[in-house]
Amino acid sequence: MSRISTAELGRYLLTGHLSRRGCLHARLPRISPSAPFHRPTSQRRPFGSDAESLETSTAVPRNAAAAPVAPVTPLRKQLKDQAKALKASGRKKKKNADNQTVPGWELTVGIEIHAQLNTARKLFSPAAASFNDKPNAHVALFDVAMPGSQPLFQPETLIPAVRAALALNCAVQPVSRFDRKHYFHWDQPAGYQITQYYHPFARDGRIVLHARDGIAPEEDGGRVEIGIKQVQMEQDTAKTTAQPGDVHWLDFNRVGLPLIEIITLPQIRHPATAAAFVRKVQMLLSAVDACVSGMEAGGLRADVNVSVRRSEDVATGRLGTRTEIKNLSSFKAVEDAIIAERDRQIAVLEAGGVVEGETRGWSLGSTETRRLRGKEGEVDYRYMPDPDLGPVVIGEDLVGHLAASMGVLPDAEIDELVGRYGLSAKDALSLMMLDDGARIQYFYNVLDALEERLGLGNDAASDQRHALLAANWCLHELGKLTELASDLGMTPNGECHVPSADLAAVLSHLHRREITAKVAKDLLWGVFRGDITAGGVTQTIDAASLWFHELSEREYAELADQVVEGEDKVLGEFLRFKQGNAKAYPQGKLMFLVGKMMRVGTEQRMDPASAERVLRARLERVYLPALEAR
Structure with a gap:
């Protein structure tokens, strides 16, 4: 490899400019198991792609001088600039809690949630399902649509899919079929996505949301039921990573990963309720071990369909023209994007305009949605039954077995945490949501070890003080450590850099008033840093004379x-x-x-x-x- 000049290296480090000398600019990427794919940006971003918007670009002639690349603005600076611009405009953004309704208008929201299933293999190939391995390390011939390759349905992918459908109170269909949804983009090598449009494997579900789930206070009775039209299996696309200079890297490890798409009925009327629905779905999927990770980790994405109509039009039953906001990746983004799009549509209608059916995007920190493209319909995708795949037959015995082994679902677990251990609904919900459900398991591990140290038997739940103490430390004091260290190392079985047995030892002494709260916090930090002596927490207290001898x-x-x-x-x-x-x-x-x-x-x-x-x-x-x- 030739030596890179200092000037060229400086351009890369300071401005992100990467020289194209010696690189090939082919129309199609060449598959390599060890390097990312490169391809110039195209003019159109179709439905279902990762990138929310792509600028039109022109291929650079081989001998042309490279155009200067503008420095990339950090996200933190972008958010600050947006906040300054909003302040300078004189507009004051309402708090979301005070912005759930607009007098004279009714909001209607439907949601489509895409969740990656927790499986070892891809949906139609034996390649491993992996998020974080070396790029393009798990790519079968079918994944990249090599001529002559055929899809081979992996039956084990049904297990988490059926568990998810049962958690969503859906009716699992005995026979379902796969269809092709056609669109053309570099992240979809075959030119179509295999999905279940006409005959999904699950239908007619529902989720009940309560006040403790964070629904809008305007919901009557503090309870709302959201219908689920269908749940369908489908394959994911490649992962696209934008690079400077109109270059995109493609990682085909993600192509063909099994997804479920959860499609609700248009029954949501408030932005906060929409965010609560997505949060509840994530919690349900985590509880039944159906999904690999939550929204923040990229294992779950949401698209929202938004329309508004005047209050006097409600009696007619006719909904307004809907727009779709793609690829929302946090609960706050769901609520913020719906509020912004609702307000935009109302402003258009009040000005005498017409809302166009289109697909729109949303960026973190934005105050308004942006147009991506016109809205595609069924005819644009040219849905057709996939001729290479037979029907999927799901036996009643499998459904019955999975239903009987579901375990405790979130609502029942929250009721127990509140009723048996005295936690607030907010703290119970937070414990269940943190670390993709691992924090609540950590709490149970700490609680079991604490009750053993305190010598509490079957009547342990009659005294809730120790449980409240454990919950407070697992939620708040442990959370403070993340302000100093970004990762607690939490594992799915509920262990982390602060072993549950060590935290239980600290709390047992604190509960008996043998140490002060300040000493207990110092010990927690010491355990996290690995400074506790080999003899454990108790010997450390002895060695440092930290026992609490209270004043009379x-x-x-x-x-x-x-x-x-x-x-x-x-x-x-x-x-x-x-x-x-x-x-x-x-x-x-x-x-x-x-x-x-x-x-x-x-x-x-x-x-x-x-x-x-x-x-x-x-x-x-x-x-x-x-x-x-x-």
Whole structure:
């Protein structure tokens, strides 16, 4: 390989410019198992592709000088610039919670969710299903449409698909068939996608959303049911990675990976409810081990269909013209994009215009959607039964076995976490959503080890304090570590860089009031960094003399007497509250005095709760009666 000149290397490092000298500019990419595919940008981005919009480009003549490439603007700067522009325009963006409805208009939303199934093989080839391996390392002949290659349906891909359909309360069809959906793009080598348009494997499902799922408060009764029209199996496309200079790299590891597409009925009326629906679907698919990962990790994508109509048109039953927003990759993006597109359509109609049926895109931090292309219909895709694939027959025995082995679904698990362990619905939901469902398993591991250390038997659930303590640390204190280190190393079986047994050891001492909360947090950080001695948490506490020897009641009282000296103004406020029959003292003023006690006393021997309890007692029995007697 020839040596790269310093000037050329500098252009690459500073501006991202990559020299094309010596590169071939063929119309078709050459398959290589060890390198990404390269191809100039085309003029059209069809339905189903990764990139949301592609600029028209012209092939560069071989001898032409390379055009200068503009420096790439970092995403953080783009978001800051957008925020500044919005502020300069004088427009103030409403909070989503206050922006769920527009008077005089009704919103209608339907959602299509694409989820990658948790399988070892691709849908129609024996190549391994892999996300993160070396590019183009798992590519069979059929995956890249080599002439003469044939699809070979992999029956094991049905297992997670059927589990997903059952979790969505769908009726699994005994016979389903595959169709070809034609469109042309570099990420689809065959020129068509194999899907189930006419005869999907599951139909007529439903999901019930509750207030705790985060639906819009405008939903009647705090509950809404969303119908699912069908669930169909289909193959994924190649992964496209944009590079500087109108170059795109293609990774065909993803071609042919098995997906399910979940298509709802147009029954969603509020943006927050749409986001709650996608979140609930992700949680259900994770609970039954049907999906490889969530939205943030790229294993689940959502397209939303949005239309609006005037309130007086609701009685007619006729919906407005819908537009589709493609490839939304977060729950917030779902809600934000729907609000922006709803407002855009309303503005068009109020100005006397007509909403066009089209496909639109959305970018992180945007305030409006953007047009990608006109909306394709059934005739554009030229759907036809795939002649190379026979029908898929799913036996009742398989469906029955999978239904019987589903395990506990999210709603039932949240009910147990709230009812048995005393968690709030919000904390229970957060534990189940974090780390693709691994955080809740970590909580159970910690809880089991904690109950064993505390010697709690079958009646452990009668005292919820230890469970609440474990949940708080698994959710909040463990989460604080991610502010300092990006990865906890959480595994699907519920273990991470802080072993559950070590956290349970810390919490057992904290629960018994043998260490302070500050010491417990220091120990948690020590476990995470690997600084704990070989003897474990308890030996570390012994070696560093970290045991909590709490002050006596008399010592707390002496501290309280010391800090209230000269605080007649604060005591006067407490007295006015007492004379006004207030149910509680001003908490801010009370904690001000507690803080003074903690600063004056020996922190290692003090518990804030005990200090507050003694201070309250002294207020009632000593300080306020003495102030009244003056």
